[in-house]
Amino acid sequence: MMDTTVTHQPVNIRRLWKRYRGAIFTILSSLAIFLFYYAVSRSTVRNIDNFLQDYQGGTDWGLLLAYIGLSLTVVAQAYTVVKRIGIPEYIRKLGGAGLWLNIRIVMSLVGFFAILIHAGFPFQFRSSNLWSHGFAALATWILLVTTISGVFGRYLYRHLPAFKRAFAIWKPTHLVVTALFFVFALAHVWIETTGGG
Known part of the structure; x- marks a missing residue:
């Protein structure tokens, strides 16, 4: 007679997290945006918009945000230069291409949000x-x-x-x-x- 017992292996939570974290992040971000859009009252949106008006284009703070955002996006391109050097010892001295990619991502995202606020996004963006x-x-x-x-x-x-x-x-x-x-x-x-x- 054949043995029909099933052995259950323990679930590896770390492996599941690593595999599905992108999907989880996307779903949670989409849910947060949806809730923000539909749950926040229009008066609160106006208050946020009034707060951000001082940081939009045409104001001193708005221009500062624009210059900071554009500067960060330009400096973030240094990753391309480091990667293209082609001398592995020199790249390792600079921290490796992976470090520069992470720096590029952070600088690009901070610059992205600074420029979006300067542009009036999302409330007064025409x-x-x-x-x-x-x-x-x-x-x-x-x-x-x-x-x-x-x-x-x-x-x-x-x-x-x-x-x-x-x-x-x-x-x-x-x-x-x-x-x-x-x-x-x-x-x-x-x-x-x-x-x-």
């Missing part, structure tokens, strides 16, 4: 005319696409070699979108500082 105010709305939307693309690329990078082909497609696309952001952001800065916007 995107009906992408070309007004020196490409401000267009640059902001491209920044949003660039940031989402960067998060997606980080996911692909962490799961190499399984997504090697997808990463090969993503990389030049992300480069083009990032370049477009810098072109329109610099055009916005130039037009606004010369009085054309």
Whole structure:
């Protein structure tokens, strides 16, 4: 007679967390945004908007946020330089490419939020005319696409070699979108500082 007993292996919580943390984070973030949008009263939204008005474009604090955000996104590109040096000993002296990638991600996200607040996002962000105010709305939307693309690329990078082909497609696309952001952001800065916007 055959032995039909089933042996149960213990559940490895750490492995499950590592495997599903991205999905859990996405679901919880989406839920938080949904609850914030529908649960927060309109008067509270107006209070938040009034608080953020001092930090939007055209104010001293708003311009400071814009310059800080743009500077952080430019400096974050140092990762590309470190990675392209090609001298492994020198890269290790600088902390390794992984450290610079993490620094790039943090600097890019802080710059992203600084620029979004400068743009008036999400409460007073007017995107009906992408070309007004020196490409401000267009640059902001491209920044949003660039940031989402960067998060997606980080996911692909962490799961190499399984997504090697997808990463090969993503990389030049992300480069083009990032370049477009810098072109329109610099055009916005130039037009606004010369009085054309």
